[in-house]
Amino acid sequence: MTRRREAQLDWNTFSEGIWQENPVFVMLLGLCPILAVTNSSINALAMGLATAFVLIASSLLISMLRNYIPKQVRIATYIVIIATFVTIVDYVIQAISLDLYNALGAFIQLIVVNCVILGRAEAYASKNRPSVAVLNAVGMSIGFALALLSLGTVREIFGNGSLFGYDLFGDGFEPWVVMVLPPGGFFVLGGWLLLFEWFRQRKAEAQGELAAESSKPGA
Numbered sequence: 100m101t102r103r104r105e106a107q108l109d110w111n112t113f114s115e116g117i118w119q120e121n122p123v124f125v126m127l128l129g130l131c132p133i134l135a136v137t138n139s140s141i142n143a144l145a146m147g148l149a150t151a152f153v154l155i156a157s158s159l160l161i162s163m164l165r166n167y168i169p170k171q172v173r174i175a176t177y178i179v180i181i182a183t184f185v186t187i188v189d190y191v192i193q194a195i196s197l198d199l200y201n202a203l204g205a206f207i208q209l210i211v212v213n214c215v216i217l218g219r220a221e222a223y224a225s226k227n228r229p230s231v232a233v234l235n236a237v238g239m240s241i242g243f244a245l246a247l248l249s250l251g252t253v254r255e256i257f258g259n260g261s262l263f264g265y266d267l268f269g270d271g272f273e274p275w276v277v278m279v280l281p282p283g284g285f286f287v288l289g290g291w292l293l294l295f296e297w298f299r300q301r302k303a304e305a306q307g308e309l310a311a312e313s314s315k316p317g318a
Contacts, residue, residue, distance in 0.1 A: 112231055116239030123246035124295040128214040132206045133250060134284035140263045142202050143251025147244030149192065149207060153184045154216050154243075155236045158224040162232035165225045177220040178211065185210045215243055246291070253287050254278045 122128045132150075136142045157180050161168075168176050189207050192200045200207070210216065219239055224232040255261055258278030260268040277283045 109231075109234060112234050113238040116235065116242040117245070118242070120239075121242040121246065121295070122215040122239055123243060124292060125299075128218065129243060130288070131209065132213070133247060133288065134281065136203055136206050137247055137250035137254055137284060137287075138258065138279040139202075139255045140248065140251040141199070143247040144244070145192070145199055146203060146206065147240075147247040149188045149203075150210055150213065150216070150243055151237075151240030152188055153181060153210050153213075154219060154240050155233060156184045157181045157216060158219055158232045158236035159229055161220050161224040162227060162229040168225070173225065174217075174221070177217060177225075181216055181220070182211045215239060249291055250284065250287050253290075254283055258283060 116122065120126060123130070123133055129150075132146050136146045157177070160180055161177060164176075185208065188210070192203065192207060219236060223235050227235070252262065255263075255278075256267065257275045260266060260272040260274050275283075278287070
């Protein structure tokens with residue numbers, strides 16, 4: 100029973116960032132890169148992976164040092180740790196592809212002040228052991244990357260008629276230029292938020308009906 104409970108707790112810790120506490124679709128955090136770099140799937144995936152590395156690595160280190168960081172300077176310490184990993188990501192992306200680096204622009208450096216990462220450091224990594232902190236960070240990273248990809252995929256398909264740079268519709272397709280412009284980011288984000296909230300309400304209604312059925316006499 101204890102192992103089962105621990106497994107359930109681990110699963111909840113991992114999955115909450117993907118669904119219940121998705122950083123974008125539920126908590127509405129990190130919207131700056133969401134709207135700015137999701138004009139293509141490649142940019143969205145690159146930013147998602149970069150943020151995931153910084154989030155997981157910083158959560159691990161902060162959790163390991165949580166008992167040694169003075170409370171008075173904890174936020175400053177978290178920022179220094181996060182900035183160190185952001186610098187690593189910055190140089191790695193430059194080494195891999197200058198075109199990608201230029202496409203992401205200043206938003207790579209702005210990962211330092213991403214509310215998702217700093218919030219996880221303060222609310223979770225600083226209060227839990229490393230294994231739990233990393234598990235939660237992985238779930239949050241997946242949730243954030245999925246949100247980026249959700250927007251990037253829709254915007255690239257309708258804005259360029261392609262997916263990850265591969266043409267989907269041929270020369271006859273008339274692209275929706277607005278989708279690769281800043282207003283397109285707001286339109287697509289609003290659509291995903293509506294869809295995500297609809298799914299959440301449907302799930303809540305289903306759980307409510309199930310609870311009502313089980314509470315009936317003789318059930």
